Amino acid sequence: MTAGVGLELEHGDGAPIVATGAALVTRGKLRGYADALLAELRSRSVERALVLSDDPLDILRAVDACDRAGADLWIAHTNTPPQFIDDTLRQFGIGYLIGKLDEARDGATGNPPAARIHMMTSGTTGRPKVAAHSLKSLLSRVRGAASFPANREGKWLLTYQPTGFAGVQVILTALLSRGLIVVPEQRTPAGFYEAALRHEVTQISATPTFWRSLLMVAEPGALKLRQITLGGEAADQATLDRLKAAFPEARITHIYASTEAGVVYAVHDGREGFPSAWLEQPSQGVELRIRDGFLQIKTANAMRGYVTESEQPLLGDGWLSTADRCEIKGDRVYVLGRQDSTINVGGSKVYPLAVETFLLGLPGVAEARVFGVKNPVSGALVAADVVLAPGQDKDEAKTRILTACREGLAGYQVPRILKIVDSIQVGASGKKG
Amino acid sequence: MDEQQILSQIQQLVADIVSAKGAKPGKIDAATELLGGGVGMDSLDLAVLVRELEEKTGHDPFADGFIEFRTAGELAKLYVR
Numbered sequence: 266m267t268a269g270v271g272l273e274l275e276h277g278d279g280a281p282i283v284a285t286g287a288a289l290v291t292r293g294k295l296r297g298y299a300d301a302l303l304a305e306l307r308s309r310s311v312e313r314a315l316v317l318s319d320d321p322l323d324i325l326r327a328v329d330a331c332d333r334a335g336a337d338l339w340i341a342h343t344n345t346p347p348q349f350i351d352d353t354l355r356q357f358g359i360g361y362l363i364g365k366l367d368e369a370r371d372g373a374t375g376n377p378p379a380a381r382i383h384m385m386t387s388g389t390t391g392r393p394k395v396a397a398h399s400l401k402s403l404l405s406r407v408r409g410a411a412s413f414p415a416n417r418e419g420k421w422l423l424t425y426q427p428t429g430f431a432g433v434q435v436i437l438t439a440l441l442s443r444g445l446i447v448v449p450e451q452r453t454p455a456g457f458y459e460a461a462l463r464h465e466v467t468q469i470s471a472t473p474t475f476w477r478s479l480l481m482v483a484e485p486g487a488l489k490l491r492q493i494t495l496g497g498e499a500a501d502q503a504t505l506d507r508l509k510a511a512f513p514e515a516r517i518t519h520i521y522a523s524t525e526a527g528v529v530y531a532v533h534d535g536r537e538g539f540p541s542a543w544l545e546q547p548s549q550g551v552e553l554r555i556r557d558g559f560l561q562i563k564t565a566n567a568m569r570g571y572v573t574e575s576e577q578p579l580l581g582d583g584w585l586s587t588a589d590r591c592e593i594k595g596d597r598v599y600v601l602g603r604q605d606s607t608i609n610v611g612g613s614k615v616y617p618l619a620v621e622t623f624l625l626g627l628p629g630v631a632e633a634r635v636f637g638v639k640n641p642v643s644g645a646l647v648a649a650d651v652v653l654a655p656g657q658d659k660d661e662a663k664t665r666i667l668t669a670c671r672e673g674l675a676g677y678q679v680p681r682i683l684k685i686v687d688s689i690q691v692g693a694s695g696k697k698g
Numbered sequence: 699m700d701e702q703q704i705l706s707q708i709q710q711l712v713a714d715i716v717s718a719k720g721a722k723p724g725k726i727d728a729a730t731e732l733l734g735g736g737v738g739m740d741s742l743d744l745a746v747l748v749r750e751l752e753e754k755t756g757h758d759p760f761a762d763g764f765i766e767f768r769t770a771g772e773l774a775k776l777y778v779r
Contacts, residue, residue: 453733453735453738453740454733454741455733456735459735474741475741477741478733481731481732482734482768501763501764611741638749640745640749641758641760641763642742642744642745643741643745646742671720681742681746681749682749
């Protein structure tokens with residue numbers, strides 16, 4: 266096995282690393298947790314492990330111990346269907362499950378492990394896409410941000426799903442900059458604000474939708490933010506301006522990032538879009554171009570590991586294509602948004618097909634069409650038209666369908682606008698209109 | 699609709715949205731902050747509320763961009779024409 270050095274946490278280091286509610290855990294304590302896990306992995310000769318937890322402590326001790334053990338690690342979302350978790354455990358012969366309660370399983374020997382970290386795209390239904398990284402490559406992506414002086418010993422509010430790419434980036438940035446990761450007790454705007462106040466958060470990385478809702482609950486002047494970062498959706502000028510007015514001391518950055526390419530660009534001048542000059546002169550080590558109205562990227566950081574069905578296909582000439590449409594106006598390039606069928610609900614991507622598949626799997630549903638509807642608060646909302654099998658009470662069926670959606674789908678995937686219709690039009694292509 | 703009528707629409711819609719999640723809706727008046735802790739709404743619930751109000755009033759005050767509001771009363775004012 267190719268064992269690494271892990272996260273280089275030190276015994277007895279009294280600096281706090283994770284705050285959940287009022288509870289603080291220090292870096293030294295985390296090192297102890299990771300050591301215990303490492304001993305367990307070694308004694309069982311575990312080659313592959315999977316962490317299933319939203320607690321940054323579980324994710325960090327899993328990353329650290331697996332790297333030092335040379336074991337491959339899968340980071341799974343807690344809202345992934347149990348069936349997919351079971352399939353993954355079986356398919357790869359994963360011998361250890363890390364979470365609230367760690368659990369040894371019957372692992373199998375397969376390909377020799379190489380301390381790879383497998384991360385999954387979101388997707389409560391359908392199969393999540395999996396991308397392989399090394400700890401080294403993940404850390405190198407955040408090193409720039411972590412070494413920025415204003416980020417030193419910052420206190421980071423963890424607004425993103427902790428197991429997702431953005432969440433892991435925030436966790437690792439806080440770790441490298443000797444910062445604190447602040448986890449809210451409740452993932453509501455009021456819960457996030459309460460946690461931010463309690464721990465005097467100084468850095469927040471979040472989607473524009475999150476920022477708009479935080480601005481609605483935050484008392485002016487109560488938070489002393491040093492760094493504000495917007496990502497996951499295109500940042501609009503109105504939100505950038507409101508943040509500038511509410512937090513005049515903070516540096517405001519909006520970023521464009523993807524699982525495949527990492528952070529593609531970061532803009533600090535407070536204006537939406539990015540300078541057109543970047544199309545001529547590579548900025549931040551990344552080349553950008555627009556082809557047929559779509560943004561394309563060339564970066565040395567592009568993930569080259571094994572990916573199941575990449576979302577950003579690598580073109581023949583080494584460029585990555587994106588589904589984001591762009592427009593050049595004067596000295597600025599504006600990102601207009603995705604032109605595929607993906608619905609961006611407050612920074613979370615929803616695949617209509619996955620939700621349609623879920624709806625069609627419910628008893629009494631004959632046909633379903635899922636689409637996005639524009640919304641001033643969240644960018645878009647998921648809407649669904651549903652045709653019922655004959656002989657059902659419409660109101661009763663609607664309640665039943667919505668309850669099933671709330672139980673089986675992530676909050677952002679649940680159709681917020683659900684209509685029971687008599688039929689769904691099918692176009693000439695045979696596709697649902 | 700006048701401000702008072704829209705406010706009672708907001709109260710009804712918030713109660714529907716929150717109880718549909720299986721939670722107990724809190725009492726709201728014009729001064730209640732919609733995303734404050736007691737109401738039980740998250741930003742996606744707020745997105746739904748804004749959409750339903752557009753349907754009920756036939757008016758979209760956000761057509762030209764987002765307008766700031768915090769309380770139920772401030773939101774109600776936006777729909778008065």
